[in-house]
Amino acid sequence: MAKKSKKSQLTYKDSGVDIEANAQWVRRIGSLMKSTYGPRVISRQNAFAGMFRLDFDEQLFRRNYRQPVLVGCADGVGTKVLLAAEMGDFSTVGIDLVAMNVNDLITCGAEPLFFLDYLGVNAIKPDGMVAIMEGIAAGCKSANCSLLGGETAELPAVYEPGVIELAGFSVGVVELPRAVEPDRVTPGDVIIGLPSSGIHSNGYSLVRKVIKSKRLKLTSEYDDLGETLGEAVLRPTRIYVNAVQSLLRGYKRKRVVSAMAHITGGGLGENIERVLPKDCSATIQTKKWTPPPIFAFLRKQGVSKQEMFKVFNMGIGYVLIVRKTFADGVTRRLKRAGESPTIVGKITKGNGRAKLT
Numbered sequence: 257m258a259k260k261s262k263k264s265q266l267t268y269k270d271s272g273v274d275i276e277a278n279a280q281w282v283r284r285i286g287s288l289m290k291s292t293y294g295p296r297v298i299s300r301q302n303a304f305a306g307m308f309r310l311d312f313d314e315q316l317f318r319r320n321y322r323q324p325v326l327v328g329c330a331d332g333v334g335t336k337v338l339l340a341a342e343m344g345d346f347s348t349v350g351i352d353l354v355a356m357n358v359n360d361l362i363t364c365g366a367e368p369l370f371f372l373d374y375l376g377v378n379a380i381k382p383d384g385m386v387a388i389m390e391g392i393a394a395g396c397k398s399a400n401c402s403l404l405g406g407e408t409a410e411l412p413a414v415y416e417p418g419v420i421e422l423a424g425f426s427v428g429v430v431e432l433p434r435a436v437e438p439d440r441v442t443p444g445d446v447i448i449g450l451p452s453s454g455i456h457s458n459g460y461s462l463v464r465k466v467i468k469s470k471r472l473k474l475t476s477e478y479d480d481l482g483e484t485l486g487e488a489v490l491r492p493t494r495i496y497v498n499a500v501q502s503l504l505r506g507y508k509r510k511r512v513v514s515a516m517a518h519i520t521g522g523g524l525g526e527n528i529e530r531v532l533p534k535d536c537s538a539t540i541q542t543k544k545w546t547p548p549p550i551f552a553f554l555r556k557q558g559v560s561k562q563e564m565f566k567v568f569n570m571g572i573g574y575v576l577i578v579r580k581t582f583a584d585g586v587t588r589r590l591k592r593a594g595e596s597p598t599i600v601g602k603i604t605k606g607n608g609r610a611k612l613t
Contacts, residue, residue, distance in 0.1 A: 282408075284382060285389045292396040292403040296369075306404035308370050310429065323432040327366040331356040332423045335460040339467075339489055341418055343474055346384050348492040349422060350391020351398075352457045355493035357426035358399040359518040359574060362500045363531075365436040366428035368399050373406035376421035380410050388422070391492070399497040401426065434504070438515040438531035445514050446583040447528070447538060447601035450590070452573030454548045456493040458521040459567040463489055466557045480553045488550045496574045499593040503576075506589050512582035514603075519569040526566075528575060528610040537606020538577075541613055544600045547571030565612055577603060 293299065296319070298307035312319045333352045340349045358368045373392055375385065385408075396403045415421065455463065466472070467485070474486035481488050496518075504513065515531035528538050547570050555564055564570060576597075578586045583599060590597040 288389050288393040289403045292393050294402055297402050308404060324429050325432050327361055327364060327428045327430060329357045329360045329426045333457045335464060336457050337420055337422055343486045346387040347391055348490050350388045351395040351492035353422050353424040354392055354395025354399055355495045356457050357424045358497050361426050361428045362497055363516040363518055365434055365504055366430040368401035368426055368428045368497060370402045370404035370427055371396050372404060372425040374423040375408045376415055377410055378412050378415040378417045398495045436513055436516055439533055440514040441533055441536050441577055441603055443603055443605045444580050445577050445603040446580050446599055448576045448597045449572035449600040450496060450574040450595050450597055452569045452571055453494045454491040454550050456569055456573055462567055466554055470557050481549050494573050499590055499595045502593040503589050512579050513576055515577045517575045519573050523565050523568060524572060525610040525612055532608045534608045537604050538601055538610040540601040545571055545598050
C-alpha cells in the first residue's frame with residue numbers, strides 16, 4: 257500500500273487555528289498581566305490557573321478577614337466593540353470590560369480582588385488585540401485588582417474575520433457585616449449621583465442604528481460634540497472603585513450607605529428600582545445635572561427623550577442611596593476622592609418604583 261503524501265495530510269493550521277501564533281500571543285501579554293500583580297498574587301510559571309491569597313500576614317500588606325464573602329460578576333461590552341473595530345481603535349474597550357464588572361461588584365460593598373478575560377476571535381492578530389489587553393491592564397490597575405488569567409479562543413468557524421468578542425469576570429470580597437444590603441433603604445434617604453463619562457457600555461445597538469440611519473461618520477467632528485463622533489462614542493466607562501471604597505473605609509462603624517446601583521442598561525429608573533424595597537419609591541430630578549454632549553446629540557438625531565432615559569445612563573453612571581443626616585459628609589468624602597457628586601433625588605414611601613421628574 258502506498259504511503260500518503262505529506263502534502264495531503266491536514267493540519268490544525270489548515271482549519272484556521274495557528275497554535276504557534278497563540279503561544280506567541282500568550283508570551284506577549286505576560287508582562288501586561290504581571291504589571292497588575294500585587295503581593296497577594298502567587299506567581300506560577302506556565303500554570304493552568306491563577307492563585308490569589310485572601311489573607312496576607314505580612315505587616316505592610318496585612319489583609320485578614322473575619323467573615324469573608326466572595327462576590328463574583330460577569331459582563332461584556334456588547335456591540336461597542338463593533339464600533340471600535342470600525343474605527344480601528346481598541347484602546348478603550350479593555351477599560352470598558354473591567355469597568356462593567358468592577359462597578360457591579362462594588363455595589364454590595366465588595367473590594368475587587370482579581371479579573372479574568374475572554375477574547376473570542378477569528379484569528380489571532382496581535383496588533384489590535386494588544387491594545388485591548390493594554391486597556392484591560394489599565395482598568396485593573398485603576399480598580400486595584402489583578403489580571404489573574406484569561407482565555408483567547410481562536411474560532412474561525414464561530415467568528416467572522418475582524419470580529420472580536422469580549423467578556424470579563426471579576427471576583428471580590430466583602431466582610432459579611434459590612435455588605436451593603438438594599439433592604440436598608442428607608443423613606444427620607446438621599447440619592448447621590450456620580451457623573452458618567454458618556455454612554456459607557458450600554459445601548460450601543462441603538463447608537464449604531466442612529467449612525468447608520470442618519471449616515472453619520474465616526475471620523476467627522478460635529479459642532480454639538482466638539483470632537484469626532486468616534487471619540488465621543490468610544491470614550492471608556494468610568495471606574496468608581498477608588499471613590500466608593502474610600503467612602504466605605506471612612507465609616508468603619510456607621511453604615512451610612514443604604515444601597516448602591518451601577519447605572520447600566522435600563523437607565524436610571526430600572527437600575528435604581530433594583531435596589532428599592534417594595535414599600536419605597538425613588539424620585540429623581542433630572543435637571544439636577546447636565547449630561548455629556550453625546551446625549552443631546554443622539555436626541556437631536558430623532559431618539560425620544562423617554563427612550564433616551566430608558567436606554568442610557570444620561571450622565572449619571574453610579575448612584576449611592578445614603579441616610580439624609582450623612583448626605584453632606586458623604587458628598588464631601590466623595591469630592592476628596594476625586595468625584596463630582598450631585599444630590600439627584602430622594603426616597604419616599606411607595607411601591608418599589610422610580611420616577612424621573
